[in-house]
Amino acid sequence: MKTFERFYRNAKANRWYWLFALFCRVSLSIGFIASGMVKILGERFASGLSANHPMGAYLEALHHTGYYYTFIGVAQVIAAILLLIPRTVALGALLYFPIIVNITVLSFAVRFDGSFVSAPLMVLACLYLLFWNYDSLKYILPFKKHENKTIALKPARYSLRFPFGFAAAVIAMIAVVILFFAYGHDVMPRNDFKNCMAQFQQTEYEMIGKEFCECVHKKGEPLDICLGVFETAIP
Structure with a gap:
């Protein structure tokens, strides 16, 4: 854990990691605000998708669950807003993560084009935010060996050294998700x-x-x- 926390402190002091965390926060928030407001307003999500489609049938049934459908939208919007507030990012990521994992598993189960790529990428982005807020979450993790000193202090000056290894890993993950979408299944229902x-x-x-x-x-x-x-x- 000491090695991990040293790496974590170095990442927190790097401007590029910070910018990527900011990008994840904003993009994840936009995604959930858009989909959440559809539910709050009582409209069927992906209304253009036929109810005969596996995902369309699910969304049609979900749309008719009354206040449960609205509750999901409210939870999504709250998670999105929490991500936008610096002091509540960790809480927002904790709320966001189980919702987006559920969406990802659902997308894979019914092979839905609409979120087959975006949902797993959002899971990875949320995992990055959980990592980025490790200093706030480490005390609830089942690890006893961590350094006692505060590691959340904002550096006096950010490092501008570009993390080529991290950038390559991000690109590789995106490529794996896209390739799995393209070649992971021999048959896809598609949207129509x-x-x-x-x-x-x-x-x-x-x-x-x-x-x-x-x-x-x-x-x-x-x-x-x-x-x-x-x-x-x-x-």
Whole structure:
């Protein structure tokens, strides 16, 4: 832990790490304020998505849960506002994290294009903010060996040394998420029938792909059933 905290102090004294933390705070806040206000105003999130789509069916049902739907929106907006206030960033990240992890798992489960890339990137950004606020959170972590001296003091002068290793790691993580979206699944429901069919055009699976897309977008069957039909039809 001493080695980690020395690295942490060096990161906190670097202007580039600070700028990246600021970028994460603002971008995460914008994301939750936008989606949260939709729920508070009583509108269905991703209203253009058909209710036959797995995510569309979920959002349609969620929209009809009454004040629970509003509660989710309020929680998102509160988390976003807390991230924007310097003194409450740690609390905001703690509230934000379980919400965005839930959204990420849901996106993966139903293979939803709309948040398949953005949601895991938001999880990583929130994890960075939790790391950035380690000095506020370390006392509730199950680690007893940490330095007692305060490590949250603002440096008199920030270092301008560019963290090339960290930048490369961020780019690599983004690339991994995008590649997983592009190649992680052989079949995706996509957001509508036309885009669903596009992934099978000029392939040997065009006919069984059409059955899969019709199963999802026209019949409104659960995704696992449609995937089962597709996998069974593969010669």
